[in-house]
Every structure is written in structure tokens, then in C-alpha cells.
Amino acid sequence: MTTASGFSETAPLVRPGVGGGLADVFRQRFLLKLLVRKELQIRYKGSVLGLLWSYVKPGVQFLVFYIALGVFLGLEKSARNPDGLANYAVYLFSGIVLINFFTEALSNAARSIVGNGGLIKKIYLPRELFPVASVWVSAVHFIPQLIVLVVACVFAGWHPSLLQLVAAVAGFVIVAMLATGLGLLFGSANVYFRDSENIVDMLLMVATWTSPIMYSWTMVQSKLGASWYAVYQVNPITIGVEAFHYAFWLPTTDETAPMPPNLLPLWVPVGIVVSLAVLVLGQWVFRRLEGRFAQEL
Amino acid sequence: MSVAIEVQKLNKQFVLRHTRSLKEAIVWLVTGRKGDISKKFHALHNVDLEIQQGETVALLGLNGSGKSTLLKHISGVMLPDSGSVRTRGRVAGLIEVGAGFHHDLSGRENVYLNGAILGMTEAQIDEQFDSIVEFSEIGEFIDTEVRFYSSGMYLRLAFSVAVHTDPEVFLVDEILAVGDEPFQRKCLARIKELSAAGKTLVVVSHDLELVSRICDRGVVLKHGNVVFDGAIDEAVAQLRSQV
Numbered sequence: 001m002t003t004a005s006g007f008s009e010t011a012p013l014v015r016p017g018v019g020g021g022l023a024d025v026f027r028q029r030f031l032l033k034l035l036v037r038k039e040l041q042i043r044y045k046g047s048v049l050g051l052l053w054s055y056v057k058p059g060v061q062f063l064v065f066y067i068a069l070g071v072f073l074g075l076e077k078s079a080r081n082p083d084g085l086a087n088y089a090v091y092l093f094s095g096i097v098l099i100n101f102f103t104e105a106l107s108n109a110a111r112s113i114v115g116n117g118g119l120i121k122k123i124y125l126p127r128e129l130f131p132v133a134s135v136w137v138s139a140v141h142f143i144p145q146l147i148v149l150v151v152a153c154v155f156a157g158w159h160p161s162l163l164q165l166v167a168a169v170a171g172f173v174i175v176a177m178l179a180t181g182l183g184l185l186f187g188s189a190n191v192y193f194r195d196s197e198n199i200v201d202m203l204l205m206v207a208t209w210t211s212p213i214m215y216s217w218t219m220v221q222s223k224l225g226a227s228w229y230a231v232y233q234v235n236p237i238t239i240g241v242e243a244f245h246y247a248f249w250l251p252t253t254d255e256t257a258p259m260p261p262n263l264l265p266l267w268v269p270v271g272i273v274v275s276l277a278v279l280v281l282g283q284w285v286f287r288r289l290e291g292r293f294a295q296e297l
Numbered sequence: 298m299s300v301a302i303e304v305q306k307l308n309k310q311f312v313l314r315h316t317r318s319l320k321e322a323i324v325w326l327v328t329g330r331k332g333d334i335s336k337k338f339h340a341l342h343n344v345d346l347e348i349q350q351g352e353t354v355a356l357l358g359l360n361g362s363g364k365s366t367l368l369k370h371i372s373g374v375m376l377p378d379s380g381s382v383r384t385r386g387r388v389a390g391l392i393e394v395g396a397g398f399h400h401d402l403s404g405r406e407n408v409y410l411n412g413a414i415l416g417m418t419e420a421q422i423d424e425q426f427d428s429i430v431e432f433s434e435i436g437e438f439i440d441t442e443v444r445f446y447s448s449g450m451y452l453r454l455a456f457s458v459a460v461h462t463d464p465e466v467f468l469v470d471e472i473l474a475v476g477d478e479p480f481q482r483k484c485l486a487r488i489k490e491l492s493a494a495g496k497t498l499v500v501v502s503h504d505l506e507l508v509s510r511i512c513d514r515g516v517v518l519k520h521g522n523v524v525f526d527g528a529i530d531e532a533v534a535q536l537r538s539q540v
Contacts, residue, residue: 005469011385011386011465012385013300013303013383013384013385014384014385015373015381015383015384016370016371016372016373016382016383016384016388017373017374017375017376018376028413030413030418030419031414034410034413035410036404037406038402038410040398041401041406041531042399042401044399055432117399118396119396119414120374121374122374122396123372123374123396123414124373124374125405125414125416145326152314176376183464191321193316193318194318194535195319195320214334221365275461280493290320291376292376294369294374294375295311295312
């Protein structure tokens with residue numbers, strides 16, 4: 001974008017349409033805010049329940065999983081099932097809210113460039129705004145779910161330490177960066193090949209099960225062995241979910257349940273590094289592909 | 298006077314791809330790249346153009362001559378294959394009014410969204426808001442969702458936002474056909490005001506009468522080449538002789 005300088009005599013000649021990537025998004029905070037507000041306003045337009053859908057959908061999803069997995073498949077700890085997970089409901093829900101955020105963010109970000117094609121074809125603006133706005137909107141939708149989670153935790157006797165709260169923030173940041181990076185990657189690829197959104201849908205289905213959301217990490221470790229378990233553990237979503245368990249679920253139990261070893265000193269930094277790498281890669285691919293968006297859309 | 302827009306040896310080819318799926322692309326690669334997966338089309342060919350600050354220039358040509366493509370390069374929506382495009386100061390494109398409008402938002406919200414898309418800051422929009430509404434003659438309907446607007450109201454509001462963005466370089470693509478006769482006259486007056494204030498104006502239009510009233514200079518394009526560059530009357534005559 002050419003700089004918004006009022007002094008045209010002194011403004012240099014610049015090449016139009018060459019942006020500064022994600023840094024431009026930061027510079028265009030006002031536009032980002034408006035785009036996010038627009039999305040939030042039109043999301044539930046014309047529906048009777050409106051924003052309530054943000055509660056109803058995860059609520060139903062949670063109930064189904066809880067009954068099927070917790071009760072029928074016996075993951076919940078009870079008198080007859082002492083090996084199960086204590087407070088399975090909280091365990092499950094703390095993972096679900098995070099994966100829901102990731103799913104919504106990535107699937108909307110991957111569609112955001114094609115979806116805003118009309119605008120991108122006509123006016124130059126930093127196109128990174130659209131995937132970033134998608135992730136931001138999902139973060140706003142994440143808030144009511146987080147509130148429900150916190151209320152449930154409080155009822156279950158939640159008493160988190162400061163470190164545990166920091167872990168929750170770190171877990172969220174890891175997943176948000178990953179969603180943004182993959183959103184940039186698949187969003188720009190989607191302009192050229194619409195297969196991209198189907199790949200994303202498949203990836204999201206897989207992602208729900210390749211992290212310890214429904215089950216416990218110890219089950220994975222016992223089946224995979226130490227070295228393959230390390231591969232499982234590198235997944236930033238796995239790290240984010242475990243950080244959420246550590247922050248929300250563990251303090252509602254007697255804290256005797258094992259957490260993945262070295263979660264805070266090793267895996268959380270690994271998650272940040274991996275997510276950051278994906279973000280850099282996504283931005284790089286996006287910059288390579290965005291020059292031809294207008295003619296390919 | 299300094300240069301506002303400088304276009305040097307600009308080339309642009311469009312690849313007309315017939316496929317949109319990965320499968321077809323892979324099949325094509327595997328089968329030894331047989332057949333035409335794509336066709337190339339030269340939209341702009343070695344275009345050189347220099348526009349001084351304060352000039353009013355019309356890009357003329359028949360359909361498919363490349364004038365809108367050239368405008369998209371100046372606005373930054375498209376990047377050249379080779380050659381360069383450089384601009385000075387803020388460029389606002391009016392490449393189809395209302396591109397950033399959303400039907401489910403009210404007129405007020407659309408003014409803010411569209412203003413920001415066109416590069417205005419929050420403070421600028423706040424300051425210009427009343428003037429935008431007044432110019433558009435939308436009046437009390439400003440808080441109504443734009444889906445209930447008539448097409449004339451819609452275009453008037455969009456145009457009004459665009460002319461209040463106050464850029465150094467103003468790109469106009471076929472938007473002067475907005476609204477009724479009185480509103481058109483008002484738009485024209487506003488555009489003339491802008492050019493009198495020293496703004497650079499680049500207009501694409503098929504309405505030759507209209508462009509000869511607004512612009513001093515005409516650039517005629519044919520199949521992606523500049524075939525004439527000079528006074529507007531001669532440019533119009535040149536284009537008419539093409540038909």
C-alpha cells in the first residue's frame with residue numbers, strides 16, 4: 001500500500017500493491033476491527049437463536065461425546081471404573097473448546113480469500129487481513145465457550161495456580177498462531193486449487209483425533225512407545241490441549257493424574273517454535289501467491 | 298510538477314486456465330503436459346505511460362483493449378509480469394463502486410467499512426461522515442440496512458464515500474453512470490473540483506462525451522498497446538476511427 005502521506009511533493013514513487021505482509025495488518029488495525037465486527041454481525045443474521053448458537057453447538061457436541069465416550073466407552077472415572085479420568089466432563093470440554101476454536105479459525109481462514117474475492121479483485125488492501133480477521137472472529141466466538149468452561153471448572157472446585165493460567169494463555173497462543181499460519185497457507189492455495197478447502201476439512205477431522213481431547217495421553221504413550229510418542233507430542237494442537245488440561249482440568253482434580261513429562265519446560269516452547277515456523281511458512285507462501293490473486297479469482 | 302504515475306515497459310499476460318482442480322493438473326503433468334491446460338493472452342504489451350501530478354487522463358479503448366487491466370496495475374490490485382509501475386502518494390481506486398459494501402450492514406456501518414477499505418483512518422471518516430451522508434442524499438435511511446436501498450441510493454452512497462477519501466491519485470472506472478441526472482451532474486462537479494484542487498485523475502469510461510468534458514489528455518489502447526497519447530479530442534477521434 002502506498003503510504004497515507006498528505007505531502008505528495010515529498011512522497012517517494014513507490015510500487016503499488018507490494019505490501020508488508022502481516023505487519024500491514026497491524027498497521028490497518030481499524031480496518032481489521034471493522035472486518036471482524038462485520039463478520040460477527042452477519043454470522044447469525046436472520047437466525048432466531050442468534051448468538052446462542054455459539055453455545056448450543058458446542059453444548060450438544062459436548063453432550064454427545066460425554067455420553068458416548070465418558071459413559072459408554074468408560075473413560076470417566078467412577079466407582080466401577082477406577083482407572084478412568086476424574087472429572088472427565090471438564091477434561092473433555094477443555095479440549096473441545098480449543099479444538100473448536102482451531103477448527104472454526106482454520107476452516108474460515110482457508111475460505112477467506114476466495115470468499116472475499118470480489119473485493120480483492122477490485123481494491124488493493126493487505127490481503128492478510130482476511131485470514132487474520134477469520135481467526136480473530138473465531139477467537140471472539142471462543143470467549144463464551146471459555147466462560148462456560150471456567151464456570152464449570154469453578155463448580156468442580158477449580159483452584160489454578162498462576163503458572164497454570166500462564167499455560168492456558170500459551171496454549172491458546174500456540175493454537176492461534178498455527179491456525180493463522182495454516183490459514184494463510186491454505187487460503188492462498190485455495191485461490192489456485194479449490195481442493196484446498198477439502199484438504200482442510202479432512203485435516204480438521206484428523207486433528208480432532210490426533211490430540212488427547214477425547215482420551216488420555218497415557219493411552220497413546222503406552223501404545224506408541226517413547227520415540228513415536230515424541231512425534232505425537234510435537235503437534236502444536238496436542239501441546240495446546242495438554243496446556244489447557246493442565247490449566248483447567250488438573251486443578252479441579254486432586255492433581256495426582258500424570259501430566260505429560262516436561263510439558264512446561266520443553267513442550268510448550270516446542271509448540272511455540274513449531275507454530276511460529278508454520279506462521280512464517282504460511283506468510284512466505286502467501287506472499288509468493290498473492291501477486292496473482294486478482295487474476296486467478 | 299512531479300510525476301504521479303510512472304509506467305515503464307509494462308507487460309501482462311493472462312493465463313486462461315481451464316482447470317480448477319488438483320486432479321486435472323496432476324493428470325496433465327503425469328501425461329507429459331499434453332494438450333492445452335492453459336492459454337495465454339497478452340493483456341498489456343510494453344506499455345509506457347507517465348502522468349504528471351494534477352493531470353486528468355482518460356484511458357480509452359474498445360472492450361478488451363486492456364484499459365481496466367492498466368488501471369488495476371496502477372491501483373496495485375495486479376502486479377506486472379515485467380516492467381514497472383510506480384505511484385506517488387495515496388492512490389484510491391474507484392474500481393467499481395460498492396465493492397466493499399455488505400448488504401446486511403446499515404448505511405452507516407458501510408460508510409465506515411468502505412472508507413477504511415479505501416484507506417481512510419477512523420478520524421478521517423468521523424470528520425467526513427456528515428459530508429458523506431449529505432452528498433449521498435441518503436438522509437434518514439443512513440441507519441437502514443443497505444439491502445433495502447434502491448440501486449440508485451446504493452450507488453450514491455458508495456460514490457459519496459469514494460469521493461471523500463481524498464487521495465492524491467484518483468482512479469475512476471466506469472462509475473459515472475450513477476444515479477439520476479441531477480446526481481450525475483453533482484458527481485461531475487465534484488470530480489472537476491478534485492481536479493481543480495490538483496488531484497491526479499485517471500478515468501476509464503466508454504462515455505466519450507463525458508470523458509472529453511472531464512479530461513485533458515487521452516490515452517488510447519488497442520489490444521494491450523498504447524496507440525495514441527495526446528489531447529483528449531484527438532484521442533476520442535482516434536478511437537472513433539477504430540470502429
